[in-house]
Amino acid sequence: MSEQDQFDDIPGTYLFDRHRSRQGYHLNMFFFSLMKEENREAFLADEEGYLDRFPMTPEQRQCVLDRDWLRMIKLGGNIYYMSKFGATLGRSFQYMAGAMSGVTQEEYAAMMKRGGRSIAGNRSKSEGN
């Protein structure tokens, strides 16, 4: 198996490699801009207008407006950049984690408290281990 195939064989993770970095450049630079208070204010006051400053694709723009966290990742977003967007909306890593894995924040936090997501069954799609 090539290294790329090995990455793709891991379930539910999205390696921030050259493909996603190029695809997600403007999306991530939008997230990064939210490090500044004046930009957070400008975004919250006029989301559509603020997003016009960043030449992202219509799909990327829509998932920002929809708060579709998993789709942001699938379209080239990186979690550390995306966390700035979460913070702007008052959302924690745990909130985004719940949203990305399809459960509520409370359900997700309860799973973590029980010891986290088991590695068993989560290593490889092809081997199912």
Place this chain on the structure above:
Amino acid sequence: MARIVGGLATSHVPAVGAAIDLGKTQTDHWKPLFDGYEPAQQWLARVNPDVIVLVYNDHATAFSLEIIPTFGIGVAEHFPPADEGWGPRPVPTVEGHAELAWHLSESLIFDEFDMTMINEMPVDHGLTVPLSLTCGKDSRCEAPERWPHRVVPISVNVVQYPPPTGKRCYDLGRAIRKAIEAYHEDLSIVVYGTGGMSLELHGERVGLINREWDTAFLDDLTRDPERLQSIPFIEYVRETGAEGIELVMWLIMRGALGDDARELYRHYHIPASNTASGLIVLEPAA
């Protein structure tokens, strides 16, 4: 001549910083994690190093996709806590050691580690959370008025693939040791490695924890560091999560301690927000 008197590795979870800043360290949920740091705080106070060489990664804070330095070194006198989207953490400005940092830069570059030298660098949770955990007051981790130790930050790219290999990181640690031992002033230095441990922060597999793998990693920091150097990138991702690759930064600390090191203390706690939180204190073998 400067000398390395110890090594410490710890996770650097942002939610841990938030728990400290919001006064939640004594709650039932958080207290077991913070209690585990008290022995490390006592050790650090006893060793009382002049400088901490602190290896960490920037999380899209000082650096963005505009410029991605693989290895950076902070050569300034001051590093302000960064605003990561919710305002800067209420902790003191980090005081650098510019003279030592420039010496390290020269020595490392002539030793063929091409460091990026950085004068302007706000430091994020990757650097300030380990300081709070180890220099803060008891299990509340309240920051003092000033940090008690100067800090030379070493940054490592582990966000954009490809990160440096484990072996490269270990070798950088060895070169840091050599550089420190050639420094003209008599300074005592502790080296920190930070990040990890099990850490999958995104996607449907978020929250992955692999206690067995983490435990073997902690064990082999003293028993078999050769094995740790050869762990391939894909294994970190598969076994600990995509962000678990932060653990290569622990290998810089380990490399700086020399061939043999002794474990003084460890603490491992699940969960810290999305991750397994690990802590280990080592000293170089005499």
